[in-house]
Each structure stands twice: as structure tokens, then as C-alpha cells.
Amino acid sequence: MPIEKVILAESDENLRRTVAEFVRSKRIDVAEAGTVQDVYGYLGKDEFDLIFIEAKLPECELIDFLGDLNQRSEKPLVVPLVNGDPDSFVLECIKGGAFDFLSKPFSREQIEIALHKAGNYNQISKTNAAIVESSVDDAEREILxxxxxxxxxxxxxxxxAQTQVTVLIQGESGTGKELVARALHTQSPRAQKPFIKINCAALPETLIESEFFGHEKGAFTGAVAKRQGRFELAHGGTILLDEISEISLAMQAKLLRVLQEQEFERVGGSKTIKVDVRVIATTNRDLEESVEKGDFRQDLFFRLNVIPIYVPPLRERVGDIQFLAEKFRELFVRKHGVSVEGFSDAAVESLGNHDFPGNVRELQNVVERAVILCGPDGSIEPEQLNLLGQALGQPERQSAKGAKIDEAAPEKDGFPSMDEVEKxxxxxxxxxxxxxxTKAAKLLGMNVRTLRNKINAYREEAESEEDLAKLGDKD
Ligand SMILES: Nc1ncnc2c1ncn2[C@@H]1O[C@H](COP(=O)(O)OP(=O)(O)OP(=O)(O)O)[C@@H](O)[C@H]1O
Ligand SMILES: [Mg+2]
Known part of the structure; x- marks a missing residue:
């Protein structure tokens, strides 16, 4: 993230003017300050990436100033301008949080190096924040x-992976599209650069643009600080536009421009930002059909679909079911520290007969549950896999899986009520x-709000932690 806005606090006007002129020549905004009050004035009004500050600025204790800055959520980097050789005071400043320092007299080149270093640091720290949320164990990322x-x-x-082209990954839910996208990144020359994912389905229309492109301070209600968008964070690396079919036509137009020109403006900003980003998109809808219906722009579809990759559903590669089940068993046995021998013949048959509408994710969940339910040193039986609607008409299993039996609608001869079946x-x-x-609602073909209400009601009725776990986290 190159440095864009700095405060230059220096009481020597000549020096200040010379430095300001040079920094501006690098197309960086400079706010000039002669006193610490000026500095606070600027900080209250705008957001800055860096502050050059005279170490002995009149009426300013630099160490206190650094301490004060550390309390703030948006902290510019601080580079003190010190007299002569570095001494114990400089060391104190660095301990106090200063990013770097410049010893007077300094050259233009030294200023430039400081700016460059600060820009790199900015990029790394902001990108790290975005990556942490998606970090997954590498062992779980192999395409098996x-x-x-x-x-x-x-x-x-x-x-x-070796090329720069845009890739569109299509496939049903749970087939491994994200896994493919990550592999495209890690096997590419961009592997050392950021991989940034943006879930288009999860974001409300009002936030999506700022999430993509960032915003300037005050661009809209709630935009209290400047913020870099995901495209900026992905600079040099790869961006994954997950569930691309879900974005509005207005956003599609904006996205098209980034794909064509590799440039955009932040929301509320006028400066054009250029990025070098490789784009990968995924969808579990048939995008061509969306194009025909007029829900998706054809030009954007062509831009995205330079190389299509189709990830086949698990039922079209039955040979993988047993192989993956075995791999997942090993994985979960390690993860949960249990010992489970393998699958009984009947269990293998039951896996082979199931068509896995939730694909690999479903298989993974089924195996994890079975590993946990399986007794010590035993092998997995069909009951533990619990595939298909076998639960119907089997009251013991019903209650074991937590379906609450409603007093008002008692089970008749072991036959479950509609409510129980629905739950x-x-x-x-x-x-x-x-x-x-969101995904569950899609899978069930129901409104996500209705689903949420039902889940909340089940949560209230739940009788054990186990029941709650089946319903997932509270929203
Ligand atoms: N071939 C595979 N080998 C190992 N694990 C896999 C494979 N395919 C999928 N998985 C695992 O299955 C789960 C679902 O995969 P992923 O999130 O990539 O699916 P997806 O197609 O993006 O699903 P969705 O459309 O619901 O977002 C993940 O935990 C993933 O690690
Ligand atoms: Mg996905």
C-alpha cells in the first residue's frame, strides 16, 4: 500500500518547505505543521499514513506523543527527524513505537527510502489482517x-496456474471450487503474494462496493476512516470472487471496468488506483443461464470465463467416494485423537448408494460424525453414517439426533410429524x-430469514449442548 498522505511537522520553515516539495513530487499529499497542535488538528480531520516529526518540536514530548498515538485505532507510522547521530533518545522512540527515523541532515534519497519502507510495511500489515480470517491448515488444502x-x-x-488469465470455476456446492481456486494461487508465480477471498453472496448490496474497492473517510454514514478494499489488498496476488452470480448489475458494471483496465476509485474518492491482480471467480449457478435471463452481463461473463474449470459433482466420480472417505477417516482420527479401524462392508455399500447432493463437504461431515460416534477400535457402520432419510419411522434414532417430540403432536406408532421431519x-x-x-437456505430452497427464525426457535427448545452444536453458531 503506497504511502498517500503524510503530515510533516517541522518548526524550521525552510527545511519543511524543501521536504514537503520533494514528498509532493512523489504524488503524496502533505499536510505541513509547525506545532504539535497543528498535528492534532490534522489528525482530527483526516486520516494519514505517516508522520514525519521533528524530534524536538517545541512544546512536544515525542515519547508522550507516540504513547498517545498508540491509543488510537488508526495509527499513522511515525518517523522522527533527529539532530545528529542516533543516540539513546532515538532508541527510546523506536521502543515507543516509532517506525523509523531520519538523522539531520538527510538526503532526498533517504526520505524516499523511508517512504518506500513504510509503504511495504503498510501493505504487509493490512494484507495479514485480511488473510488471517481465511487461514486453514495446509494439509486440508490438497485436492484428493x-x-x-x-x-x-x-x-x-x-x-x-502459470498464466495470468482469469478463471471461472463452476460446480455444485461443496465440490471443491475454493480448493481449486487456492491451488491456482499456490501453484502460480504469485504464490508468495496475497490470496484474498471475497464472498459476494454474504455481503449486503450497500457494503459490497466498499468491500471491493475501499472507501474514503466520510464517503457514507459509518465510513469513519479511510479503508482499503480487497482489490487493493490483493495487489500482486490473486483475488477470489466467490459466488459471483450474486452481485447486482450495478456492481457487475464496476467489476467489468476493473477487469478491463485494472483500475478503480475508492467509494467517495477521486483518485484512480491501479492494481495488478489475478482474478478467479466461482459460482454454483449456471452463469450462462443467468446471462440468458438477463441477470448477468454477457460481457462480464466473457471476461471471467477466459478459462472455465468445471468441478464435477461427487456422484459423477463415484470412484473417489471410498478413497476420500478413507482419507477423511484418517484425518479425523488424527484430529479427534480416537482410533477407528475403517468402514464395514455394509458402510462402504451405503456410501456407494448415496448420491451426495452436498458433495465432498457432505462426505467430509458424514465421516467426521461417524468417527466421533464410532466406538473405540470399532469400524464404521451404516448407522453411524446415517445416510439418506433412514431416520424416518425409526423413533430411537429420531430422538438420538435431537428432533424434539412435540407434546401437542405425539408420535403416532413411531411416525414422525411434519415439523419433526422439517427440523x-x-x-x-x-x-x-x-x-x-445462506448456503443451507439455498440448498433447501427457502428464504434465509425464514430459515433463521426456525433455527432460533429450535435453539430455544434445544435440550443439550449437542443439540445446539447441530444448529451451528448463534447469529
Ligand atoms: N478433492 C478434494 N479433496 C479434499 N478435500 C476436498 C476436495 N474437494 C472438496 N474438499 C473439501 O470439501 C469442503 C468443501 O470444499 P470447497 O469449500 O472448496 O467447496 P465449494 O465448491 O467452494 O463449495 P460452495 O459452493 O458451497 O462454496 C472443504 O472442506 C474442502 O477442503
Ligand atoms: Mg466455495
């Missing part, structure tokens, strides 16, 4: 499978999509 189809997908990734079905859907309510 022995089928011809998955082998072809892996080959395709290897070829395409059971919702819990199953939640399990398949890692308790992501």
Missing part, C-alpha cells in the same frame, strides 16, 4: 481423489454446508 475426472482437473490447474431436514442441510445459513 483418484478418478480420471479429478486427475484432469489437477492437470488443468497446473497448466493454468431433521434443516439440521441435515446445515451439516452439509458447515452451518452456513
Amino acid at each position: 481423489g483418484e478418478s480420471q475426472l479429478i486427475e484432469e482437473t489437477r492437470k488443468m490447474i497446473k497448466r493454468v 431433521e431436514h434443516i439440521i441435515r442441510a446445515l451439516g452439509q454446508v458447515d452451518h452456513n445459513r
